Amino acid sequence: MINSIAWKNIWRNKLRSLVVIAAVTFGILAAVFSAALMNGMVERRLRSAIELETSHIQIHNPKYLENKDLYYFINNADSLVAEIKKMPEIKSASKRLKIMAMANTSSSGTGVMVNGIVPEKEKLVTGIYNKILDSSGTYFDGVKNNPVVIGQKLAEKLKIKVKSKVILTIQATDGTMVSGAFKVAGIFETSNSMFDELNIFARFSDLARLTSFDINNAHEIAILLNDTKLSDDFALKISRQFSTLDTMTWKEIQPDLGMTVEFLNIMLYFSLIIILLALGFGIVNTMLMVVLERVKELGILMAIGMNKARIFKMIMLETIYLSLTGGIAGLIFGIVLIQIFQYSGIDVSAYGEGFSDIGYDAIIYPSIGWDFYLGTVLLVILTGIIASIYPARKALKLNPAEAVRTEI
């Protein structure tokens, strides 16, 4: 019956309760939606980084990481890839030949990273082929000899377009500098302009022929797993199995991204807690008013036999119901808003032109897991409990003999 009384009590002063509920609703809505924006942004960046740049895991010759020298390669990369592909956690794996080079056109030149790939196998690991617009050529098709796929930003820098020629000057395995003429088959554009400006994709065989590199070897093996969560465990498994090679997860390859993801949860809850803390003071104030208004009634309840534990419980439940009503309303509005923008996205390019410079998409697709909603509900309940302590203690300190004579 105390539960029912507590619930009915919050509607005794409808306006006051609705003001508090509205404050909590908007607070939770703001917290949930901003958390979903942050999470959506990072999630998309993570997905994009894994799909287009790092994959889940990369394997290298340990010395290659020190100075990316042509000579520090993985022996018999094909057999290694074949062996890795047999593992159940694997979605796909692909070998790469990676060499720093100078890219020159008739009007410009710049340093680039040339990625020698096997296009059909690379398709199963990275999604660059999906990032070529219809008007921007194809993924290695349409050009017979030495096709390359380059980033939009690089194309702008080199002032070239599809079918344009680009000269790559590279160190060959014998130490000499060699040059090869390549033709642009396609131009890709990811959300990471730095990546687009630095990378050229060429066929493994073309690059190996130019540099006299043994086609059985590779500088990098990129692995895509069935689930991102498997990355750490699988990397450990691989590093134990192939102890002479260096195994890195996406977190190690892009530590800034790894750190962002690690801290994201803390940041999401941190902002939620700050909002709830501010709301908590408002709730305490309201509940103090409630207690002061009901001194006589509380005195009568104590007089007729309602003990302190029950008085405390009643005040606490009122506070929790008040907070939770606003909290749930805020969550519902938040979920609706997230659903609305989850697929259409929010275009912030007008306000954040530099987004793509740091690898983030200028269109944000808010998304957040159910665990965050559950965490929000629990934190709202906790706020209600904490906010009720002071008013409830005030109520408990009342002297029933004096309280029943109070006239308010």
Add this chain to the structure above:
Amino acid sequence: MKVIEINGIEKTYDEKTVPVHAVNGIDLSFEQGEFVAIVGPSGSGKTTLLNIIGGLDKPNSGEIIISGTNIGALSSSKMIDFRLNNIGFVFQAYNLIPVLTAKENIEFIMDLQGRSKVEKDSRSLELLKSVGLNDRANSRPNKLSGGQQQRVAVARALASKPKFILADEPTANLDSKSTETLLEIMEKLNKEENITFIFSTHDARVVKKARRVITVEDGKVVSDEKC
């Protein structure tokens, strides 16, 4: 059979300048089935006496024994439980829980006692009938007149099956018709069910109905007459 025995109780309030002796050495006893009015001018100490009997206030000295229990020795939490199971209270107006219906107000006290739903339901209806409000069971206090609210308060006080009922100025806010009805109900319950009622009152109509009138002045009993 003695229900209440009061021996030499004193209560002094430490006011800022002069201590106030609200109750100044009172000895009294009450038998089962009495219908008692405690009268006296304002500030005479009758409400303090009632509060001490009801365990809402503690005396500075003396003892109150209710059915063999010295309530002065009980801790505050045990005193609340004792009140719940042994003492019924009727205050001045506005003492019902406003968010509950008349029936729920009566059930509430039984809920605190941990009674079953069936028992709460049947007893609350029975009590509402005894105070003539069985047709207002589902009305909230704001839909009841002052007199009807006090009748519900009497029914609530009886719900816990107390040893006696303390009523502090129960008719103070009622018109004469409501007062008459309320007094008739309480008198009937007293006579038919042998329930002990102790009132503190200024109201001559209550005094007229009482079968024992205790007059208090300056914290002392100046007369104790059976009518």
